[in-house]
Amino acid sequence: MKIIKSSAGALTNFEVLDLLRSRGAGKDPTRVIASVAPSEFKVFDYLEQTAACNQTRDTINKLVDECKKYDLAKAEVLNIANIRPSSAVEVYMMIEECDTRIEDRIDELVETILQVLPPNPSQAESMEVN
Incomplete structure (x- = not known):
């Protein structure tokens, strides 16, 4: 993940989840297609179990x-x-x-x-x- 503008403000969990989805994170069991780091998949997996997964x-x-x-x-x-x-x-x-x-x-x-x-x-x- 690259920081474009530091201190631009805090993000909601939904915004982080949306960013990870846009980068290719998903429930794909192989997870080899996406250009997402393993740590980002862990964050994705966690956020998918929170209220953020149903928000828009x-x-x-x-x-x-x-x-x-x-x-x-x-x-x-x-x-x-x-x-x-x-x-x-x-x-x-x-x-x-x-x-x-x-x-x-x-x-x-x-x-x-x-x-x-x-x-x-x-x-x-x-x-x-x-």
Whole structure:
């Protein structure tokens, strides 16, 4: 992987996964066709098991737009996109001074996250079983 512009900003897990896919990373068992380093395949394999595998640029952009009304820092939105919290407790741990900044709107934020971001693969499987 070549760094084109250093300190251009943090990337979401989806953006890293999208980059690896564009470079040829995939589920091909031989993995000899792609020009991707073994370490990049390990990152790809990990990210394929996270919420990033079901996300799109549109969902990330929509999340960023929806989070503007909560006045969240870029790092907080990045954490939300990467982790996809599904409860108020998880969101509370990601937002600095959450009790004073968001107060009673935390449930609204959780509902927004659940509506905008697709579930993690493990969450999707558990919903199908129930």
